[in-house]
Amino acid sequence: MNILLTVAYDGTNYFGWQKQKERISVQQKVEEALSRLLKNDISVRGASRTDTGVHALEQGVFFKAETTIPINKFPFAINPFLPEDIVVSKAVEVDDNFHPQYSVLKKTYEYKILNSRFKIPQLRNYTEFVHNELDIEKMQKSCRFFVGEHDFKAFCAAGSTAKTTIRTIYDLTVQKNNNIISIYVTGNGFLYNMVRIIAGTLIYVGEGKIKPEDIKYIIESKDRKKAGKTVSPNGLTLFKVCYI
Amino acid sequence: MNILLTVAYDGTNYFGWQKQKERISVQQKVEEALSRLLKNDISVRGASRTDTGVHALEQGVFFKAETTIPINKFPFAINPFLPEDIVVSKAVEVDDNFHPQYSVLKKTYEYKILNSRFKIPQLRNYTEFVHNELDIEKMQKSCRFFVGEHDFKAFCAAGSTAKTTIRTIYDLTVQKNNNIISIYVTGNGFLYNMVRIIAGTLIYVGEGKIKPEDIKYIIESKDRKKAGKTVSPNGLTLFKVCYI
Numbered sequence: 101m102n103i104l105l106t107v108a109y110d111g112t113n114y115f116g117w118q119k120q121k122e123r124i125s126v127q128q129k130v131e132e133a134l135s136r137l138l139k140n141d142i143s144v145r146g147a148s149r150t151d152t153g154v155h156a157l158e159q160g161v162f163f164k165a166e167t168t169i170p171i172n173k174f175p176f177a178i179n180p181f182l183p184e185d186i187v188v189s190k191a192v193e194v195d196d197n198f199h200p201q202y203s204v205l206k207k208t209y210e211y212k213i214l215n216s217r218f219k220i221p222q223l224r225n226y227t228e229f230v231h232n233e234l235d236i237e238k239m240q241k242s243c244r245f246f247v248g249e250h251d252f253k254a255f256c257a258a259g260s261t262a263k264t265t266i267r268t269i270y271d272l273t274v275q276k277n278n279n280i281i282s283i284y285v286t287g288n289g290f291l292y293n294m295v296r297i298i299a300g301t302l303i304y305v306g307e308g309k310i311k312p313e314d315i316k317y318i319i320e321s322k323d324r325k326k327a328g329k330t331v332s333p334n335g336l337t338l339f340k341v342c343y344i
Numbered sequence: 345m346n347i348l349l350t351v352a353y354d355g356t357n358y359f360g361w362q363k364q365k366e367r368i369s370v371q372q373k374v375e376e377a378l379s380r381l382l383k384n385d386i387s388v389r390g391a392s393r394t395d396t397g398v399h400a401l402e403q404g405v406f407f408k409a410e411t412t413i414p415i416n417k418f419p420f421a422i423n424p425f426l427p428e429d430i431v432v433s434k435a436v437e438v439d440d441n442f443h444p445q446y447s448v449l450k451k452t453y454e455y456k457i458l459n460s461r462f463k464i465p466q467l468r469n470y471t472e473f474v475h476n477e478l479d480i481e482k483m484q485k486s487c488r489f490f491v492g493e494h495d496f497k498a499f500c501a502a503g504s505t506a507k508t509t510i511r512t513i514y515d516l517t518v519q520k521n522n523n524i525i526s527i528y529v530t531g532n533g534f535l536y537n538m539v540r541i542i543a544g545t546l547i548y549v550g551e552g553k554i555k556p557e558d559i560k561y562i563i564e565s566k567d568r569k570k571a572g573k574t575v576s577p578n579g580l581t582l583f584k585v586c587y588i
Contacts, residue, residue, distance in 0.1 A: 175462065184463075218432075221352055
């Protein structure tokens with residue numbers, strides 16, 4: 101049986117999604133819970149590696165197992181085996197052609213910024229704090245320059261092993277609700293740190309350090325140094341994964 | 345010099361505001377920070393005692409001290425001495441007639457509910473989780489029955505030492521934003537657990553266990569057993585304190 105879970109997690113206390121030696125990961129916790137529930141060693145694969153401190157609302161998690169638990173009851177069965185910062189919200193059966201990464205059609209990330217004079221402690225693990233008042237309209241005007249198929253080399257962290265730096269962004273929006281600015285970006289795939297560099301570049305626009313139309317030239321330059329800084333992982337959430 | 349601070353804190357890791365022996369409190373952390381900054385033993389008084397796990401966005405904190413730090417720079421001076429879950433956002437000088445509790449004109453609390461099929465781990469310390477779908481309109485229709493001067497004995501935890509259980513609620517509103525329901529209640533003062541019992545009673549209304557107009561009779565009964573349960577402290581935030 102091929103099972104796809106939708107998993108939410110608070111990444112604050114984990115060294116990212118991916119299993120590692122001697123450092124606690126979300127993948128390890130999910131595998132331990134499934135292995136205990138199903139009384140069998142279970143290995144899982146995620147749709148997306150998320151870094152240390154990055155959160156997920158709907159991470160896709162795939163595994164193979166034999167079970168008599170009805171698939172729609174599976175979240176209720178597995179949640180008691182998970183720590184309180186990891187929650188399974190959905191389980192579906194998928195066919196043999198399904199692949200946890202290659203079957204991904206598009207992914208959406210959310211990046212949250214607290215734009216205020218002082219930090220709000222309750223938001224410290226879930227937002228990037230920006231003290232300077234950001235011009236939300238300018239940030240919104242920048243969005244259209246990102247949309248489409250582009251070589252996003254300027255928005256890729258050094259040391260990436262990606263075969264190509266060409267990606268397609270389907271949608272990018274910036275919203276403001278009181279002093280929280282939320283950036284939503286949907287694409288067919290993302291380079292290493294790409295969303296955090298896009299967010300950092302949008303902050304530069306909001307601060308007036310660069311103009312909205314400069315985005316076009318930054319993309320064309322393919323030069324990481326021209327884009328904004330890589331902002332903190334805390335503000336980042338893997339928001340949604342859509343499969344074929 | 346009489347100084348009034350506005351202090352935000354994440355109450356998750358504290359046994360409430362009030363200083364206690366052998367258990368860590370927000371008051372203790374604020375006093376330690378001020379004592380280190382001002383190189384003198386400083387005692388503070390809060391506008392409101394908040395319980396274990398309860399948060400604050402704008403707690404009022406009063407103390408007397410001699411300092412040459414300009415009052416508008418004071419938050420920047422004190423914040424480096426505080427842990428990351430406590431932040432001072434404002435400091436003002438007040439006159440000798442000011443009293444941290446008696447000078448309070450009104451207080452606003454916020455109570456947040458996550459109303460969804462599954463928990464969201466990022467919200468676990470900041471919301472009460474309710475699985476049953478709540479009827480927001482019915483909750484909103486209940487609000488007017490609370491507003492005004494009433495004997496709120498039915499909404500007071502047993503063991504309260506309050507001289508009178510009469511309080512005035514100036515405003516009560518219920519808002520919904522996606523799957524988050526926020527209750528805002530403003531009053532001249534609150535009995536022990538009063539906001540958490542009001543929230544628990546509004547949840548009963550939202551679940552259809554009681555009708556909006558039943559609130560009137562619950563208040564009149566002065567019987568704690570007629571009101572809803574005391575919901576968790578996690579959802580509660582001291583939102584604002586207004587002084588005379």
